[in-house]
Amino acid sequence: MDKKxxxxxxxxxxxxxxxxxxxxxxxxxxxxxxxDLLNEMAEEGEDQEPESxxxxxxxxxxSIFQKSGLAYVKGLTNPASNxxxxxTKSQKILNFGVYSADxxxxxxxxxxxxxxxxxxxxxxxxDKIGFGAVFESExxxxxxxxxxxxxxxxxxxxxxxxxxxxxxxDENNLQDVTHIIFAGAWIExxxxxxxxxxxxxxxxxSGRLVEQMTILDNLVKALxxxxxxxxxxxxxxxxxxxLDKFFMRLEENKNSQNIASFRDYKISQEHMDELSIIxxxxxxxxxxx
Amino acid sequence: MRILLSIVVLLxxxxxxxxxxxxxxxxxxxxxxxxxxxxxPFKYTNxxxxxxxxxxxxxxxxxSIPIYYDARYRFxxxxxxxxxxxxxxxxxxxQGEKKRNILGEFKSSQKQFNFEPDPELGLYEVYIDxxxxxxxxxxxxxxxxxxxxxxxxxxxxxxxxxxxxxSDAAE
Numbered sequence: 001m002d003k004k005x006x007x008x009x010x011x012x013x014x015x016x017x018x019x020x021x022x023x024x025x026x027x028x029x030x031x032x033x034x035x036d037l038l039n040e041m042a043e044e045g046e047d048q049e050p051e052s053x054x055x056x057x058x059x060x061x062x063s064i065f066q067k068s069g070l071a072y073v074k075g076l077t078n079p080a081s082n083x084x085x086x087x088t089k090s091q092k093i094l095n096f097g098v099y100s101a102d103x104x105x106x107x108x109x110x111x112x113x114x115x116x117x118x119x120x121x122x123x124x125x126x127d128k129i130g131f132g133a134v135f136e137s138e139x140x141x142x143x144x145x146x147x148x149x150x151x152x153x154x155x156x157x158x159x160x161x162x163x164x165x166x167x168x169x170d171e172n173n174l175q176d177v178t179h180i181i182f183a184g185a186w187i188e189x190x191x192x193x194x195x196x197x198x199x200x201x202x203x204x205x206s207g208r209l210v211e212q213m214t215i216l217d218n219l220v221k222a223l224x225x226x227x228x229x230x231x232x233x234x235x236x237x238x239x240x241x242x243l244d245k246f247f248m249r250l251e252e253n254k255n256s257q258n259i260a261s262f263r264d265y266k267i268s269q270e271h272m273d274e275l276s277i278i279x280x281x282x283x284x285x286x287x288x289x
Numbered sequence: 290m291r292i293l294l295s296i297v298v299l300l301x302x303x304x305x306x307x308x309x310x311x312x313x314x315x316x317x318x319x320x321x322x323x324x325x326x327x328x329x330p331f332k333y334t335n336x337x338x339x340x341x342x343x344x345x346x347x348x349x350x351x352x353s354i355p356i357y358y359d360a361r362y363r364f365x366x367x368x369x370x371x372x373x374x375x376x377x378x379x380x381x382x383x384q385g386e387k388k389r390n391i392l393g394e395f396k397s398s399q400k401q402f403n404f405e406p407d408p409e410l411g412l413y414e415v416y417i418d419x420x421x422x423x424x425x426x427x428x429x430x431x432x433x434x435x436x437x438x439x440x441x442x443x444x445x446x447x448x449x450x451x452x453x454x455x456s457d458a459a460e
Contacts, residue, residue, distance in 0.1 A: 052337045054354045060334045060443060064357050126422060159333050166336045167321065214355045214413050 053175075053222035055215065057162045058097070058185035059155070062104030065193050068208050069201040072109035076195050077102035078188070078287045080114075080121040085289040089129065090232045093177055094286045096125045097184025105192050107158060112148040119144055129177065134161065134168050179222040180233060183240065184286060186212070186219060191283040194276040206267050209275065216244045235281075243278055297370055312401070315436040324365045324440040327403060331442030333365040339437040343373055343424035350419040353382050356412060360443040364404045368397035371435035375415055376420040383416050396448075397437070 078098050086092050103118040123135040135141070140161065147153035169178045190212060197205035223237040250271055267275075315338060325333070339352065356362050366377060375397045382389035392415065393404045406415055417439070424433060 050354050052339045054335060054337055054352055054441075056355065057334050060332075060357075063445070064360070067359075149435050155332075163325075163336065164335055170317075170336075211357060211413065218353060218355065 005110060023078060051225055053218050055182045055218060056099040059104045059158050059162060061189040062108050066108040066202045067209055070196050071084055072111060075198045076192060077105060080117045082289050083121045083124060090230050092125055092128050093180045094184035096129055097181040098287055099186040101188035107154050110151060115148060115262055134164050149242040176226045176228060183219060183223060183236060187282050187286060190279045194279050206272050213247045216240060239282055299432045309350050312384050317370060317438055320367045320369060323401060324367050324438055327365045327401060328363060328440055328442040331444045333442050339439060341371060341419060341421055341436060342434045343421060345425055346423050348421055349415055350421060353414050353416050355414050356406060360445055361408055362406055365440045367401045369400045369439040371397050372433045373424055374398050378418045380416045381412055
């Protein structure tokens with residue numbers, strides 16, 4: 001009996017201590033590398049700690065447009081069935097953003113019959129881009145289902161999803177991915193704004209579209225900070241930068257530093273049309289199958 | 290046998306505790322809950338973790354936050370994960386711009402504080418400067434690091450019907 005106890009104790013001690021050491025070694029190695037890098041930076045006087053870029057949520061952008069009277073136009077969103085046809089990682093990440101903006105548009109316009117399909121699409125893509133942990137909670141999915149038809153409740157669930165995503169991104173250092181997701185969501189939000197506006201609300205919506213351009217500078221900087229650039233993301237960054245420059249060159253924008261409010265901002269129809277073409281081209285390139 | 294089981298359970302629990310110990314210099318789970326409480330009744334829109342490295346020289350780290358014209362915003366700062374105190378200033382224009390106005394100034398020793406830009410100013414972007422003082426450890430070794438959690442929320446015109454937006458906010 002004594003022998004058995006000693007053997008069992010020995011084995012369990014070995015198992016637990018080796019597991020612990022493995023993790024500790026991993027953590028301490030990772031921390032050490034990070035420390036060394038930061039130490040080096042401090043010695044060299046460089047200011048290269050990870051930059052923080054503030055980008056709003058797709059839900060907030062959707063909410064801004066919706067409050068300005070943007071109507072729901074069926075068939076404008078990227079069809080959920082396209083999801084299966086996105087092959088590359090960049091396509092999946094960008095369209096995760098596109099579908100997030102679509103879901104916000106659908107929910108904010110009370111189209112609950114489509115909401116479940118889009119959430120499922122987002123969940124499916126999340127597994128493929130390494131964000132599966134955010135959506136794995138059955139409780140969350142159940143809350144979403146139960147909230148359908150109740151605008152406030154479903155928005156609360158979406159806010160919770162956003163918060164969990166932000167936490168997950170931060171804990172796993174996935175900021176690069178989240179910037180690409182935001183690019184997809186931003187372009188889709190702009191596309192919906194351009195396509196769903198009508199003569200009655202065009203003035204207000206165009207002010208809102210122009211207002212969105214203030215985010216573009218942050219978005220381009222965030223995409224440029226990406227350490228693992230792929231050709232298509234590099235191209236997207238260039239295109240967004242071009243769009244930013246187009247906006248900054250506009251005659252209406254000459255005194256942009258003095259714009260007190262976008263509420264009264266007027267953009268000519270010609271420039272609005274040009275903006276609309278650029279946005280539509282960008283969106284088509286991302287969502288095409 | 291009972292002793293054996295107790296020892297195994299003890300070993301297992303100490304292993305699990307070790308696993309739960311914070312592996313990073315920014316263990317922010319509790320802080321996030323505090324920020325979320327302070328955000329009420331504003332709707333959550335974003336959270337960023339600003340990594341702060343204290344170097345052997347003074348420097349300023351600036352971030353910009355775009356805001357929309359007809360929404361009210363609350364920025365909740367939590368600085369309790371900083372090893373040394375810093376100053377935080379909010380401006381209406383970026384560094385280097387002439388006629389830049391300071392909108393708010395805070396000391397990190399306050400641990401948690403809110404800032405709400407005045408909607409009347411018609412701002413579409415605010416700039417947050419972290420003024421990080423030089424530091425060198427007692428033993429002459431290099432740097433220390435920490436982080437600031439910044440959570441933002443917005444409130445739309447629906448809330449105008451409520452006279453005191455903080456009435457239900459948790460302390």
